Structures are given as C-alpha cells and as structure tokens.
Amino acid sequence: MTLSLAAVLAEPAWRTPEKTAVIQGAEALSYADLWAQARTQAAALIELGVQPGDRVALMCPNVLDFPRSYFAVIAAGAVVVPIHMLLTPEEISFILRDSGAKVLIAHAIRAEDAIKAAALAEVPVRLVGPIPAEAPVPKLADVEAGVTPLPTYLTRDPEDPAVVIYTSGTTGKPKGAVLTHLNMVMNATVNGYDCLDTVRADISLGCLPLFHIFGQTVTMNTIFRVGATVVFQPRFEPGEAIELMLRHKVNTFHGVPQMFLALVHAARARKAAGEADLPKLKIAVSGGAALPASVLEAFNEAFDTEIMEGYGLSETSPTATVNQPLLGTRAGTVGHQVWGVEVQIAKAEVEGRIEFVETGELGEVIVRGHNVFAGYLNNQEATEAAMCEGWFRTGDLGTKGADGFVSIVDRKKDMVLRGGFNVYPREVEETLLRHPAIKDVAVIGLADEVHGEEICACVILEDGRELTAEELIEWSKQYLAKYKYPRRVEFVTEFPLGPSMKVLKRELRSRFQ
Structure with a gap:
C-alpha cells in the first residue's frame, strides 16, 4: 500500500489542469504549471543527492x-522541515542539526541568515526566489536547468x-513533531470535504504562515485537496488583506484571533474613511489560540460572518475539532471532533x-x-x-458536553494557582x-x-484611549470573583508572539517577574 502527500497537488493537476491554484501579487500559477515546476525541482533535489526519507x-x-519547493521535496520522496522565517541563524542551525537536514532551501529574502545558519550546521544551502547575480551560494534554479522533470x-x-514541524519552543529547545503522509492527507481531506464544505469554486486568503501547520494544512493543503484557489499574502497586514x-x-478566510481582531479594526477604519465595502465571506475559521467572545x-x-472556531496542535496535523455546520455550531466552543478522530477529557x-x-x-x-x-524526532x-x-495528551484543559461540543478552558501550564484557587487566564x-x-x-x-501566584494583566490599549491600572482593577472587581481579578496591571x-501568533506568556512572565 502506498500513499503520498504529493497526490494533494498531483490530482488536481490532471483533473483540472487549467484551474488557478495560487495567486501572489501579479503572478498566478495553474495546477498543471505548479505541479510541473515542482517535479522539475524534485529532479534537481535528487541530482543534489537527496534520497527518499532524507530531511530537506x-x-x-x-x-x-x-x-x-514543498511539493518538490515530497515528490522526491523526502521529508519537508519548514523553518520559521524570523528565527536567528543560531536557531535555524539548531533545527538543521536536530533534523539531520540534507540541504536547506532558502528564499533569497533570508539569504544572509540562511547562509550563516547552514555554515554553522555544515549543511549545503540552495536559494530560490529573486536572487542577486552575485549571490555567494548556488541557486536551485541552476540545477533545475539541467534536469528532466520527474514523470510523477x-x-x-x-x-x-x-x-517535521518544530514546536515553538515555549519550554526550552523546540521539538520536531513527525507527521506522516497519512496524517497530512487525511487532515486535508477531512478539513475540505467533511468539516468546512470547501469546493473548487472557493478562493481562500493565504495569510497564515505556511511554515506553521495551521496555514500549511488548512490554507494550502486543504485548498489543493479540493482543487480550489489560494491567494497568498506574504506578510499579514489587515488593510491589505481586505483589499x-x-x-x-x-470567500474563505482562515486566521488566528490576532488576525480577526486586526481585521475588525481595519474594517472600522475603512468605514470611518467612507469605504464601507467589505468582502463577503462564506466561511471564516479561527484556530491557533483561544478566540475571545468579544472578537467573535x-x-x-x-x-456579517460567523467565525467557526477549531482546535488542534502541531502534533495533531493540526485539526482535532472544529465547529461544523452539519453538526451545528456553538460560539465559545471549538466544535466537534473531526471524522476519524476521537477527543476525550481525562484527569x-x-x-x-x-x-x-x-x-x-x-x-x-x-x-x-x-x-x-x-x-518527536530523535x-x-x-x-x-x-x-x-x-x-496524545495535549496539555490543554477543557470540557466535553453530552452533545459532543468541546470547550477549551486554558493551557494546563498557564493556569494560575492563587491562594489555593485555580484561576484560568482565558476567563x-x-x-x-x-x-x-x-x-x-x-x-x-x-x-x-x-x-503563591498573583494575577497580572498585560494590556494593550486602544489608540487614543487612557486607562490607569487602578481604574482597570476597580472595573474588573465588578465582573470577576475576588480571587480572580488582577492585582497587577x-x-x-x-506582545511577543510565537510562530503561530500565540502570545508567548513565558516571555511576559520573565519580563515582569
């Protein structure tokens, strides 16, 4: 029995070859063209010595x-190790060494740091993208020019x-979560056909970072699995995203709570400027972190679009639960478990x-x-x-009702124990x-x-608004129990943000302790 994640791109390339797969800026690629280019690059990687099972x-x-490049690596039978674009050379070199990467494919925009990291890890690097002629390392395109594309x-x-997805490393060195072809193909299939009712005519905005599992599976692989179209935004900016x-x-938007909050503020700014037109979204899905009810x-x-919140982790490919129209949706929950997956609550x-x-x-x-x-790798x-x-024990605290709806209360490690009482930061x-x-x-x-522990609220104010710590503490006493309201503001x-745009609370604790 065989199965490859590459089929996610190969299938629509022959079923709907002329269909637009991706748009970025003024460029667009059909499924047939994207798959042909991936097979050419796969042949180039093999020419460089990459063998099935090698990490790239x-x-x-x-x-x-x-x-x-992602599907080139997969087509060559190798394993993709996506790397966060904002890591330092030292952090990149750790991942290269820990994963045993055979080669680093780096976009020219990070050429300098990629070259430093590759040198530290003693790993060859090949550049893609708009590369200056005087680039000090070889271009992958130079190898592509001398090979014949793989037939399949x-x-x-x-x-x-x-x-291999490296976790954000909130508790020490990051760990590489190994995801199989079955993990990735099934998650994209279930997301597309069973949960989110995605169809070929849909067009999604790809602003979630693709090096992270949420953007990679839900925005890219799910869209390719059903043969729809994704519009890439290299760096999320809410005003540009609306445009x-x-x-x-x-008509399809996947994001994390920080993105939805930013879009709300951008929409209000447009309205104030007399630009009332906004996209008509068929579906909006939130994940990566808890979605506050006020943002929803x-x-x-x-x-005029309901956000359907979901839940998952790098270790779960990522989708484990999501609010699904066919099963009913409920604000404040992360919905029901997806097909073929069981989610329970343990002591x-x-x-x-x-x-x-x-x-x-x-x-x-x-x-x-x-x-x-x-x-976890090694x-x-x-x-x-x-x-x-x-x-798999997630480390998250939650409940599951008799109707199957799952609610996430907080991270177990983020719970505050104040005077013997459990306080959940999300509440x-x-x-x-x-x-x-x-x-x-x-x-x-x-x-x-x-x-033992005291509750501290780290606050970002609305532009032009003023508020003192004393005022906020007094206000919060009206709505929170005596042991729950913050004594410090x-x-x-x-906020310091991780790869999935989650707030790095460990860094906040270090800053204010």
Whole structure:
C-alpha cells in the first residue's frame, strides 16, 4: 500500500489542469504549471543527492516558491522541515542539526541568515526566489536547468514521515513533531470535504504562515485537496488583506484571533474613511489560540460572518475539532471532533494511565486517531511523555458536553494557582477584553510570597484611549470573583508572539517577574 502527500497537488493537476491554484501579487500559477515546476525541482533535489526519507529544510515566506519547493521535496520522496522565517541563524542551525537536514532551501529574502545558519550546521544551502547575480551560494534554479522533470512522484508508505514541524519552543529547545503522509492527507481531506464544505469554486486568503501547520494544512493543503484557489499574502497586514479579498473575490478566510481582531479594526477604519465595502465571506475559521467572545461578536458585526472556531496542535496535523455546520455550531466552543478522530477529557493529575472524567467535567484534552503524529524526532523521552495508551495528551484543559461540543478552558501550564484557587487566564482575558479602552490583553501568573501566584494583566490599549491600572482593577472587581481579578496591571505596546501568533506568556512572565 502506498500513499503520498504529493497526490494533494498531483490530482488536481490532471483533473483540472487549467484551474488557478495560487495567486501572489501579479503572478498566478495553474495546477498543471505548479505541479510541473515542482517535479522539475524534485529532479534537481535528487541530482543534489537527496534520497527518499532524507530531511530537506525549507525557509520561505508565503510566495509561489513555498508550494513549489514543498511539493518538490515530497515528490522526491523526502521529508519537508519548514523553518520559521524570523528565527536567528543560531536557531535555524539548531533545527538543521536536530533534523539531520540534507540541504536547506532558502528564499533569497533570508539569504544572509540562511547562509550563516547552514555554515554553522555544515549543511549545503540552495536559494530560490529573486536572487542577486552575485549571490555567494548556488541557486536551485541552476540545477533545475539541467534536469528532466520527474514523470510523477516517488511512492511512499502511509506511515512514512512527510513533514517535521518544530514546536515553538515555549519550554526550552523546540521539538520536531513527525507527521506522516497519512496524517497530512487525511487532515486535508477531512478539513475540505467533511468539516468546512470547501469546493473548487472557493478562493481562500493565504495569510497564515505556511511554515506553521495551521496555514500549511488548512490554507494550502486543504485548498489543493479540493482543487480550489489560494491567494497568498506574504506578510499579514489587515488593510491589505481586505483589499486582496475584495480584488480576488475571496470567500474563505482562515486566521488566528490576532488576525480577526486586526481585521475588525481595519474594517472600522475603512468605514470611518467612507469605504464601507467589505468582502463577503462564506466561511471564516479561527484556530491557533483561544478566540475571545468579544472578537467573535465584533467580527460577526463588521463582516456579517460567523467565525467557526477549531482546535488542534502541531502534533495533531493540526485539526482535532472544529465547529461544523452539519453538526451545528456553538460560539465559545471549538466544535466537534473531526471524522476519524476521537477527543476525550481525562484527569489531568493522573500520570501513566488514562482515566476519563465524567461528562462535562474539567480535565486534560486527549486525542487519538489518524491525525496524531508519529512522535518527536530523535526524542523518545518526550514522545513517551506525550503519548499514553494510544492517546496524545495535549496539555490543554477543557470540557466535553453530552452533545459532543468541546470547550477549551486554558493551557494546563498557564493556569494560575492563587491562594489555593485555580484561576484560568482565558476567563479573565475574556472579561477584560470587554472594557472599551482595551485592545488586547494577556493574563499571566507571577510568583507571590503570600498567595503563591498573583494575577497580572498585560494590556494593550486602544489608540487614543487612557486607562490607569487602578481604574482597570476597580472595573474588573465588578465582573470577576475576588480571587480572580488582577492585582497587577502592566501596559505594553505589543506582545511577543510565537510562530503561530500565540502570545508567548513565558516571555511576559520573565519580563515582569
């Protein structure tokens, strides 16, 4: 039995060869052209010595080069290791060494750092994109010019690795989550056909970073799986995103809460400037982090579109649950488990075995099914800690009702223990976000001699608004229990964000402790 993620692109290339697959700026590629270019680059990689099973690192923004190189690696039978575009050379070199990458494909926009990182890891680098003639390392296109395209992709087994996604490293060095061809193909298929009702006529905005699993699977692979079209935005900017959606008649948007919040503010700015037209979205999906109810309500009001929140992790390919129209949707939840995947709630304090909680009770979210990863690369200890009796322990706290709706309360490690009481930052954040002067907020726990931990609200204010810490604390007392309201408020202009645009609370704790 064979299965390759490459089929996600190869199939629409022969079914609908003239259909536009990707648009970026003034350029567009049909499925037939994109697949032909990927097969040519695959032949070039083989010419460079890449063999089936080898890891090939890819550092590229949301431009046409990403899917071209991504599927070239897969077509050659190798394993893609996407790298965050903003990492330092030292961080990049760690991933190159840890993954055992055979070669680094880097976009010219990061040529200097890519070359430094490759030198540190003693890995060859090949550049793609608009490369200056005086570039100090070879271009991948030079090798492509002397090869014949592969006639088709090399066969792989379903359980063979396809992608290695490095986690954001919020607790030390990042770990490489190994995702198989079965993981990736099934997640794209279930997302497209079973959950989100995506069709060939749909057009999606690709602003989620493709090096991250959310953008890679949901925005790129799912769109290719059904033969639809994706419009790439190399760097998310909300005003430009609205213009792109209007210009290309985008009807599908996938984003993280920070993006939805930014779009709400951009929509209000357009309205104030007399530009009331906004894209008509068929579907909007949020993931990557908890979606505050206030953001959901504001987006629905501005765009007349309900956001369907989902849930997943790098280790689950990523989709585990999502609000699905066929099963009913419910704001404030992450919906139902997707087809072929089981999501349950287990006692978080029990180690070494799985013990389920009663329906509706709070516990740790656990997942099993075709989406669960094959383990952490070269890290058996971490793999064994994450897996138990066939279940992946997510480290997230949540509930599951009798009707199957799953709700995420918070990260287990982010919970604040104040004076013996559990305080869940998400609940406090949801409340504070309803203050009219607050644009965004992140709640953390800081060490305290009296209470063990104290609640601290890190706040970004709306432009032109003023608010003191004392005023916010007094306001919050009206809506939060005595042990929940923040005793400390820190005003910031921006949050440190990880690859998936999640707030890095560890960095905030380090800053204000």
